[in-house]
Amino acid sequence: MIDGFAAGDMRLPAYIRLRDSLSSxxxxxxWTPETxxxxxxxxxxxxxxxxxxxxxxxxxxVDEGLLERRQGSGTYLRGPSFNATLFRFFxxxxxxxxxxxxxxxxLILRSAVKAPQAAAAALGTDEVIKIVRLRSLSxxxxxFEEIYIPTARFEGxxxxxxxxxxxxxxxxxxxxFGVLVKRATDEVSFGTANETVAQQLRIQPGDxxxxxxxxxxxxxxxxxxxxxxxxxxxxxxYRSEIN
Amino acid sequence: MIDGFAAGDMRLPAYIRLRDSLSSxxxxxxWTPETxxxxxxxxxxxxxxxxxxxxxxxxxxVDEGLLERRQGSGTYLRGPSFNATLFRFFxxxxxxxxxxxxxxxxLILRSAVKAPQAAAAALGTDEVIKIVRLRSLSxxxxxFEEIYIPTARFEGxxxxxxxxxxxxxxxxxxxxFGVLVKRATDEVSFGTANETVAQQLRIQPGDxxxxxxxxxxxxxxxxxxxxxxxxxxxxxxYRSEIN
DNA sequence: CAGTGGTCTAGACCACTGA
DNA sequence: CAGTGGTCTAGACCACTGG
Numbered sequence: 001m002i003d004g005f006a007a008g009d010m011r012l013p014a015y016i017r018l019r020d021s022l023s024s025x026x027x028x029x030x031w032t033p034e035t036x037x038x039x040x041x042x043x044x045x046x047x048x049x050x051x052x053x054x055x056x057x058x059x060x061x062v063d064e065g066l067l068e069r070r071q072g073s074g075t076y077l078r079g080p081s082f083n084a085t086l087f088r089f090f091x092x093x094x095x096x097x098x099x100x101x102x103x104x105x106x107l108i109l110r111s112a113v114k115a116p117q118a119a120a121a122a123l124g125t126d127e128v129i130k131i132v133r134l135r136s137l138s139x140x141x142x143x144f145e146e147i148y149i150p151t152a153r154f155e156g157x158x159x160x161x162x163x164x165x166x167x168x169x170x171x172x173x174x175x176x177f178g179v180l181v182k183r184a185t186d187e188v189s190f191g192t193a194n195e196t197v198a199q200q201l202r203i204q205p206g207d208x209x210x211x212x213x214x215x216x217x218x219x220x221x222x223x224x225x226x227x228x229x230x231x232x233x234x235x236x237x238y239r240s241e242i243n
Numbered sequence: 244m245i246d247g248f249a250a251g252d253m254r255l256p257a258y259i260r261l262r263d264s265l266s267s268x269x270x271x272x273x274w275t276p277e278t279x280x281x282x283x284x285x286x287x288x289x290x291x292x293x294x295x296x297x298x299x300x301x302x303x304x305v306d307e308g309l310l311e312r313r314q315g316s317g318t319y320l321r322g323p324s325f326n327a328t329l330f331r332f333f334x335x336x337x338x339x340x341x342x343x344x345x346x347x348x349x350l351i352l353r354s355a356v357k358a359p360q361a362a363a364a365a366l367g368t369d370e371v372i373k374i375v376r377l378r379s380l381s382x383x384x385x386x387f388e389e390i391y392i393p394t395a396r397f398e399g400x401x402x403x404x405x406x407x408x409x410x411x412x413x414x415x416x417x418x419x420f421g422v423l424v425k426r427a428t429d430e431v432s433f434g435t436a437n438e439t440v441a442q443q444l445r446i447q448p449g450d451x452x453x454x455x456x457x458x459x460x461x462x463x464x465x466x467x468x469x470x471x472x473x474x475x476x477x478x479x480x481y482r483s484e485i486n
Numbered sequence: 487c488a489g490t491g492g493t494c495t496a497g498a499c500c501a502c503t504g505a
Numbered sequence: 506c507a508g509t510g511g512t513c514t515a516g517a518c519c520a521c522t523g524g
Contacts, residue, residue, distance in 0.1 A: 013493060039509060050495045055510090065486050071510045072503035084485050186483040190433065190451065190476040208433060208451050208476070233433040233451065233476070240429045240483070242327050243308050256512060282490060293514045298491090314491045315522030493519075500512075 018057035036074025080170040105167040119148040122226040184216040208233035261300035279317025323413040348410035362391040365469040427459040451476035
């Protein structure tokens with residue numbers, strides 16, 4: 001049996017069934033970003049369809065950002081390339097107008113807790129690991145983050161050596177837990193700083209705050225992370241393209 | 244000569260040349276949203292390529308949002324369907340939780356002026372028509388807007404009967420001036436209200452404000468509108484999807 | 487019913503990569 | 506150089522629309 005292709009709803013077009021079939025093979029972790037998936041010709045023979053149909057199926061996954069074509073070489077899984085940094089919401093200009101510096105990350109807390117209501121609602125469980133960190137640009141604190149991930153999917157996260165937790169979590173999710181973040185939704189609103197946040201960001205309680213709530217999903221659209229981040233509203237600047 | 248197809252850079256693939264060729268015919272206003280463009284078979288014969296190549300060219304324009312396919316009927320120009328309302332940045336909930344009401348628009352000013360610096364920079368000219376309006380949801384003022392459009396492209400806009408200026412400007416640009424807004428970029432930041440804005444929005448001077456600066460472009464990527472809109476930061480809520 | 491877009495085939499040749 | 510994806514052809518049949 002070829003992995004759900006012939007088992008899928010036969011009323012659906014072949015390229016859809018093939019796309020879904022490939023998608024679940026990706027979700028199952030059959031391929032890595034380093035080795036190409038089978039060539040179009042190979043897939044065509046394997047699934048007994050024409051190359052054109054394979055191309056249409058692969059096109060879909062490329063559009064979704066799951067695969068990447070490299071002419072002359074092959075088609076590869078795209079790792080968590082996915083530029084989703086929360087810094088994109090803040091003007092990353094140096095005061096002197098020079099190039100933006102590298103973001104740094106200071107771990108403040110990491111432990112298993114019962115999820116607060118919003119996180120539990122988003123993740124569908126209240127057994128989570130909580131991560132709190134402060135993110136800075138050239139020693140200026142910019143973002144205060146609370147992150148919640150389900151314990152079930154991230155077994156052993158708490159015991160990871162601290163240096164392994166760089167500023168980028170999504171590559172780490174992928175390499176240590178096989179969790180590939182495919183998409184996320186960010187919700188931005190406006191509020192004021194409480195004592196804790198104000199102290200961390202070195203602003204005054206009551207100062208205006210931009211608040212970003214994010215839910216991240218894996219390939220199978222299961223929520224795998226919820227976070228809430230705050231930064232001074234004065235530094236907030238976001239560009240949205242509409243088509 | 245078939246409209247730049249055979250005149251284009253022959254090193255480019257046929258489907259690219261065909262796509263650009265169709266795109267400029269659209270920009271020239273050869274088709275309306277009511278009548279279909281020539282069928283795929285017709286275009287294939289006209290341009291002497293295969294139907295598959297026509298499909299790939301049309302696919303590109305459909306992805307860009309310029310065209311719309313209707314199976315069994317034809318392929319049509321998409322008017323300014325384009326949901327770009329600035330209200331999407333604000334929580335459109337009624338206090339009683341009912342469905343959102345219809346936005347209304349109150350015209351405050353409309354006249355030819357010299358564009359302020361930011362508008363002139365975006366539009367590439369300082370000969371503009373300025374429109375000021377207050378936008379409300381069920382009699383609550385929500386957004387205060389200043390809009391600038393180049394006089395050259397909107398000859399006679401000032402003398403349009405006032406009732407013609409509904410809440411939606413982009414359909415009006417299209418129908419009266421043949422200007423089709425294809426894309427826009429919105430830039431969001433936070434600030435505080437000055438006297439004028441505060442009075443219009445019925446808030447206090449110094450109250451926090453969400454500020455949206457928009458530049459809109461036509462099919463040929465020429466900027467054709469610049470606007471700045473302000474609303475209370477407390478009502479601000481924006482959802483961003485990342486893939 | 488004729489005409490449209492939607493799916494699919496079985497080839498061909500080209501441009502590019504990497505051993 | 507063999508193998509990959511990128512372009513292109515000339516058909517076929519299907520599903521749907523509208524007169």
